[in-house]
Amino acid sequence: MTDSMDRRHFLGAAATGLTATLSPRIVHAGSHRANDTIVVAVMGTGGRGMDHTREFSALPGVEVAYVCDVDANRVGKAADVLKSAGKGAPKAVGDFRRILDDKSVDAIVVATCNHWHAPAAILACEAGKHVYVEKPCSHNPREGELLVSAARKNSRVVQMGNQRRSWPKLIEGIEAVRAGVIGRAYLGQSFYIATRPTIGHGRELPVPEGLDFELWQGPAPRRPYRENILHYNWHWFWHWGNGELGNNGIHMIDLCRWGLGVDFPTRVTSSGGRYHFQDDQETPDTHCVAFDFEGRKTITWEGLSCNEFRPGGPGSEVVFYGDGGSLSISGGGYTIRDLKGTTIKTVAGAGGDSEHQSNFLAAIRDGTKANSEIGEGHKSTLLCHLGNIAHRTGRTLRCDPKDGHILDDVAASAYWSREYAKGWEPKG
Numbered sequence: 353m354t355d356s357m358d359r360r361h362f363l364g365a366a367a368t369g370l371t372a373t374l375s376p377r378i379v380h381a382g383s384h385r386a387n388d389t390i391v392v393a394v395m396g397t398g399g400r401g402m403d404h405t406r407e408f409s410a411l412p413g414v415e416v417a418y419v420c421d422v423d424a425n426r427v428g429k430a431a432d433v434l435k436s437a438g439k440g441a442p443k444a445v446g447d448f449r450r451i452l453d454d455k456s457v458d459a460i461v462v463a464t465c466n467h468w469h470a471p472a473a474i475l476a477c478e479a480g481k482h483v484y485v486e487k488p489c490s491h492n493p494r495e496g497e498l499l500v501s502a503a504r505k506n507s508r509v510v511q512m513g514n515q516r517r518s519w520p521k522l523i524e525g526i527e528a529v530r531a532g533v534i535g536r537a538y539l540g541q542s543f544y545i546a547t548r549p550t551i552g553h554g555r556e557l558p559v560p561e562g563l564d565f566e567l568w569q570g571p572a573p574r575r576p577y578r579e580n581i582l583h584y585n586w587h588w589f590w591h592w593g594n595g596e597l598g599n600n601g602i603h604m605i606d607l608c609r610w611g612l613g614v615d616f617p618t619r620v621t622s623s624g625g626r627y628h629f630q631d632d633q634e635t636p637d638t639h640c641v642a643f644d645f646e647g648r649k650t651i652t653w654e655g656l657s658c659n660e661f662r663p664g665g666p667g668s669e670v671v672f673y674g675d676g677g678s679l680s681i682s683g684g685g686y687t688i689r690d691l692k693g694t695t696i697k698t699v700a701g702a703g704g705d706s707e708h709q710s711n712f713l714a715a716i717r718d719g720t721k722a723n724s725e726i727g728e729g730h731k732s733t734l735l736c737h738l739g740n741i742a743h744r745t746g747r748t749l750r751c752d753p754k755d756g757h758i759l760d761d762v763a764a765s766a767y768w769s770r771e772y773a774k775g776w777e778p779k780g
């Protein structure tokens with residue numbers, strides 16, 4: 353094929369039938385009249401919860417009525433931010449069950465640590481709330497399945513916070529991949545880079561004043577307070593977090609899964625470890641995972657938490673390879689190249705959280721399709737869990753392509769769920 357034929361092939365495929373292969377709409381009955389105010393509560397007011405507090409309150413037709421955190425210092429600041437922005441005076445509470453009891457609340461944003469995501473979201477569905485749950489939607493595979501069934505059983509809109517699903521130019525780029533702009537797409541390669549510092553060796557200390565550590569632990573079996581767990585560093589302990597794979601990897605793996613049109617893998621492998629620092633961190637700082645799917649398709653992710661030289665080229669986060677070329681995603685835009693690596697087309701784009709939040713609100717108001725409906729959010733989260741299970745067991749996992757369940761491996765299957773603190777076991 354000549355260059356000009358390549359070009360016609362790319363542009364033709366991009367222009368035709370872009371939506372033909374999209375998955376079917378999951379429509380939730382809209383529970384609101386179009387002009388009703390949607391009353392929102394934000395659970396967890398760390399960096400992410402503060403983003404949601406500010407941004408939801410800036411959207412039309414939204415009232416943020418509650419901010420909630422088990423750390424009294426944090427929740428007080430969140431309430432002050434809204435007050436000083438002239439957005440009313442939200443109630444600042446420490447126990448989210450007060451929100452679940454308040455019938456006037458329509459939706460809850462779960463922006464806590466990962467071990468709380470699914471248990472809180474399930475309770476919220478059962479209390480009749482719609483849920484925007486941060487990624488990853490669960491701390492282990494079983495919880496994810498229970499959350500999907502709680503959403504279905506209670507007919508609630510549950511959207512996972514992988515906001516790239518709502519970025520306009522990424523939707524366009526992914527639709528182009530699915531429509532064949534690079535021919536048959538067979539590989540989605542993805543990357544994450546950072547230079548995170550060491551977390552050191554934490555001492556056991558008395559619980560700081562103002563922190564309800566008992567409720568922070570909630571569903572997780574009890575451990576003593578240590579100085580290098582919270583805030584934020586819980587990500588690096590399996591007891592509460594899911595490592596970089598479940599932290600940032602999920603964003604890119606989700607794009608790969610979406611672009612390749614795959615659900616559950618047949619085989620999962622993992623390499624890497626805590627290579628850069630020797631400290632308390634349990635999860636890898638250098639992690640390479642691969643997922644094979646039926647139909648001759650593969651997703652890979654390389655997480656480099658301690659080195660910012662980026663595989664895949666400057667800015668690149670995801671590269672799709674097809675038998676006619678490649679499409680790489682960087683930030684909110686994409687570039688299409690032919691098989692020789694010659695650029696055919698570059699599309700700039702950007703995105704934040706408001707597109708995804710607005711999509712969530714539209715799903716509540718009028719049954720618009722949620723762009724990261726929990727059924728899809730669970731599938732991408734599950735890939736991260738499987739990658740971590742392969743890592744923790746040192747085994748290649750064989751999985752059932754119908755539901756991602758691990759086949760013929762008792763030791764690996766033991767990670768499918770966890771032990772829970774009494775009284776906090778999630779139920780589907």
Ligand SMILES: NC(=O)c1ccc[n+]([C@@H]2O[C@H](COP(=O)([O-])OP(=O)(O)OC[C@H]3O[C@@H](n4cnc5c(N)ncnc54)[C@H](O)[C@@H]3O)[C@@H](O)[C@H]2O)c1
Pocket residue numbers: 395396397398399400401420421422423426446447448463464465466468486487488513514515567568569570582583584585599
């Ligand atoms: N979508 C994105 O781009 C994005 C970006 C950053 C973080 N996140 C996700 O958001 C979540 C929070 O991240 P963070 O960086 O703010 O973490 P963080 O640890 O700084 O904040 C979590 C907050 O939740 C609070 N919390 C814990 N248990 C609670 C409970 N039972 N009730 C109320 N509050 C509780 C903690 O006290 C803390 O203030 C994480 O799951 C992370 O993966 C998503």
